[in-house]
Amino acid sequence: MSVTEYFSSDYAEARKKFIDAAREAGATHERFVNPEKGPNGEELSTDIAWLGPRDADNVLVTMSATHGAEGFCGSGVQVGWFKSGRAARLPANMALLQIHAINPFGFAWIRRTNEDNVDLNRNFVDFNHPLPVNDGYVKYQDIICPKEWSDEIAAKTSAEIDRLIEELPPLVMQGAVSSGQYVDPNGVFYGGTRPTWSRKTLGTIIETHLTSRKRVGIIDYHTGLGPRGYGERIGDGGPGNPAWDRAQDWWGDLTSSDDGSSTSAPLHGTNLNGMVALMPGVEVTSIALEYGTRPLHDVLLAVRSDAWLHAYGDLNSDQGRAIKAFVRDAFYQDADDWKQMIWSRGIDTQEIALARLAD
Structure with a gap:
């Protein structure tokens, strides 16, 4: 086999x-x-x-x-x-x-x-007990998880995240996005x-x-x-x-x-x-x-677009199917x-x- x-x-x-x-x-x-x-x-x-x-x-x-x-x-x-x-x-x-x-x-x-x-x-x-606090997620929440989604918004916010990853100390921005957050039930990496x-x-x-x-x-x-x-x-x-x-x-x-x-x-x-x-x-x-x-750029985009889709989008739309295919490949x-x-x-x-x- x-x-x-x-x-x-x-x-x-x-x-x-x-x-x-x-x-x-x-x-x-x-x-x-x-x-x-x-x-x-x-x-x-x-x-x-x-x-x-x-x-x-x-x-x-x-x-x-x-x-x-x-x-x-x-x-x-x-x-x-x-x-x-x-x-x-x-x-x-x-x-x-x-x-x-x-x-x-x-x-x-x-x-x-x-x-x-x-x-x-x-x-x-x-x-x-008190839950972990992710100040970075709160600070950059609107960039990480915008409530509207389009190709233009995806490109703009991804570019901003990439810029912050480059400018901030190692893993600081990645940590803000992915280390876990307990304040946004529609967001990414929600605990x-x-x-x-x-x-x-x-x-x-x-x-x-x-x-x-x-x-x-x-x-x-x-x-x-x-x-x-x-x-x-x-x-x-x-x-x-x-x-x-x-x-x-x-x-x-x-x-x-x-x-x-x-x-x-x-x-x-x-x-x-x-x-x-x-x-x-x-x-x-x-x-x-x-x-x-x-x-990593693509993987973060897949996670963010999927969170938006299930919170605000339409799974049965062309956009929804395209996002799902992208998530699968990521x-x-x-x-x-x-x-x-x-x-x-x-x-x-x-x-x-x-x-x-x-x-």
Whole structure:
């Protein structure tokens, strides 16, 4: 089977491929149904597959579609891991847990965000305490998320953002746009006002399957930043943080958004930090695997135009369809060479994690 056949053209196809591949590999399957429907009225769900002993001390977790539109990438690696036969070669006392489409709404609707326009990777904050403040977003909100949209407005605001990225210190403007904000429910990188369905579902999965383990490795698949097709391994924290140091020892080429070595700005409320907090007493080693697609200028434009479209536009208009096609291409490069790069880096990353968990 060609590597390209592991990838899918939409959420429904990806879900079917994942379930079929998991069952063929002998994995057990569970489903968590989302309350919303897909663009064709289809039922949406997060699906998980468990392979290996139920009492395994060590578990490797992979997760796709934290940002829904990025789900094509992680789903392809997850399907391929089963279809290629690699899943059958688990080390002793090891299990594999694959979490497919943790944000099924975003995957189906080609949105990074969920049914409430919430970015799941900004939602893992303590809502009983004051929320993070992003002064940069507030300052530049009218540029980042204008309430009217046209080719002229897109070009003008994009040029202004590009100018500010060049003029301000490194990652300051990118942080203003993407680090997370909790004031504009129609805006970009919105963290929400309460835990989302996806966050609660992830908590249930962790409580049921992971809290009694000794060691857990997590790989969360993302796209949109960095050189096309390259998979950047981004760790939590930075040098001196035991979990980051352990991940660096595993993979050897880690970057950190906290020390400026990553293509990502520092983020509020990430799911990896949230997952670790739910597993006290478990040694957790986690990374985000971030694959490049298009230039940052295009990716930010896709995020901004999609936010405008769902807040103020018409999905069924020519403009709406053009924006959706642009968003899809910003997070999923439907090209054989890109898929091969995603697959090669993904299996290498997972095989290293399995070997180190088995040490």
